[in-house]
Amino acid sequence: MTTRYSVTLPQFRNEADPMLDAARRAEALGFDGVYVFDHLFPLGSPDRPIFEGFVALGAVAAATSKITIGTLVVRAPIRPAWTTAKAAWSAQAISGGRLTLGLGAADSMSKPEFEAYGLPFGSATERIGMVRDTITALHAPELQLPEVAVPKTWIGGRSAAVRTVAAEIADGWNAWGGNADRLAVESFEIREQAGRPFEVSWGGQVLLAPDERQLAERLVQREDADRLVAGTPDRVAEQLRAFVTAGADELVLSLLSSPGWDSWDIFVEEVRPLLR
Numbered sequence: 001m002t003t004r005y006s007v008t009l010p011q012f013r014n015e016a017d018p019m020l021d022a023a024r025r026a027e028a029l030g031f032d033g034v035y036v037f038d039h040l041f042p043l044g045s046p047d048r049p050i051f052e053g054f055v056a057l058g059a060v061a062a063a064t065s066k067i068t069i070g071t072l073v074v075r076a077p078i079r080p081a082w083t084t085a086k087a088a089w090s091a092q093a094i095s096g097g098r099l100t101l102g103l104g105a106a107d108s109m110s111k112p113e114f115e116a117y118g119l120p121f122g123s124a125t126e127r128i129g130m131v132r133d134t135i136t137a138l139h140a141p142e143l144q145l146p147e148v149a150v151p152k153t154w155i156g157g158r159s160a161a162v163r164t165v166a167a168e169i170a171d172g173w174n175a176w177g178g179n180a181d182r183l184a185v186e187s188f189e190i191r192e193q194a195g196r197p198f199e200v201s202w203g204g205q206v207l208l209a210p211d212e213r214q215l216a217e218r219l220v221q222r223e224d225a226d227r228l229v230a231g232t233p234d235r236v237a238e239q240l241r242a243f244v245t246a247g248a249d250e251l252v253l254s255l256l257s258s259p260g261w262d263s264w265d266i267f268v269e270e271v272r273p274l275l276r
Contacts, residue, residue, distance in 0.1 A: 004250040005272060006033030007264070008072065008203075011056055012042050014049045023060045026067060029268050033068030033100065034060060035203075035252050038075055040113040054087045061095035070100035072174065072203055072252055073156040076130040077106050077122060078114070085137035089144075092151045099151040101138070102174055105131050105162055128161055135169050154201060163190050172199030174252070177227055180242035187247030202243045203252035204229055208236055208263045208271070218258060228256075233266060237274035244275070 007026050009019050023034045038053035053071055060069050069091070074084060084103075092099040105127040106114070114121040121127075135153055137143065144150075155166035156174035166173040167190050175183055187200040207222075207230040209215035215232065219225040229239045240251060255263040 001249055003244050003248070003275065004032035004068075005267075005275070006035060006068065006070075006250060006252045007031050008035050008037065008252060008254045009056070009060065011036055012048055012050050016051065016059065019051065019056060020059060020063045023063050023067070023069075025264065027064050029264060031067065031268075032250070033070055033252070034064070035070045035072040035100075035102070036060065038071055038073060038078070039110075040078070040117055043109055044112075046112070046116060054091065057091050057099075058094055061091055061098070064095075064098075066098075068098050068100055069095050070154075070252075071102045072176075073102035073104035073154070074134075075106040075110055076103050076134045077127045078119060081130060081133035081137045082140075082143075084134045085140070085143055088138060088151050089148070093145055093148050097149050100154060101151045102154045102156050103131050103134055103170075104156040107157070124159075124161065128165055131155060131162075131165060132169065154199065158186070164193065166190060167193035167198070172201060172249075174201045174203060176203045178204075180239075180246040183243055183248065184246035191247070199249045200247050201250040201252060202246075202248040203254070205254045205256055206230070206236060206240075206263070206267075207256045207258075208233060208261070208266050209258065210261060210266075214258075214261075233270035234274065237271045240271070241275060 009022050011019055026034045036053050036056045039050050042048045042050055057069060088101045111121050153170045154172040154174045155170040158175060173190050183202055191198050205228050207218060207228050209218055209232060229236060243251060255267055257263055
């Protein structure tokens with residue numbers, strides 16, 4: 001299988017044009033997919049803006065024609081299962097069958113969003129149960145649309161319980177962050193559990209820099225430098241190849257921008273050729 005390379009969209013804004021322009025540009029540049037997050041506000045930043053996930057997804061579906069569109073990930077406990085399933089079918093129909101529905105159970109980092117909006121957070125068992133309920137609803141005969149395929153599903157999350165559910169009922173699993181060694185172990189285990197064709201995807205933030213000096217300048221400004229894939233194009237390519245070797249069928253990249261340094265163009269022109 002040829003590895004797919006996708007990007008997340010600039011969703012944390014008040015204006016829609018940058019997000020939609022980015023989706024069109026990703027398609028034109030030859031990326032394989034574009035993904036939106038599902039947050040009521042950005043993690044840890046209740047005063048920052050964000051476009052609601054499914055509304056953004058519908059707009060992105062209408063603005064593009066070929067590229068995969070997806071969610072990374074819809075927190076299943078935020079919405080009733082049938083509401084999420086109906087929204088997914090709508091996005092699948094609008095996009096012409098291009099949806100990858102990423103679902104998650106939500107973790108402790110999401111809890112402040114639930115509390116701020118008066119939503120029950122529930123136990124881990126209850127939240128994972130909502131993921132199951134959502135996929136069950138997605139396959140319900142009542143929601144099927146003529147000549148529209150059931151959307152592909154990934155379940156995201158690193159806990160053993162989440163990975164077990166993904167192996168049982170989803171088409172694939174998404175891991176966000178972490179290193180390639182960890183992914184290699186987890187991808188092997190989950191494919192063994194699934195016992196059928198099964199996709200593994202990895203997502204994370206990527207910081208590209210033209211040289212070591214500018215890389216060091218950028219990294220010193222970030223508190224999360226130890227959690228990034230970072231480097232010059234050749235070094236980033238080396239790190240991404242490790243995730244592919246570890247079992248990733250698709251890499252979903254949040255390519256961080258730099259002044260005067262177009263990370264999307266540089267990825268396409270200098271990094272991707274090194275990954276073939």
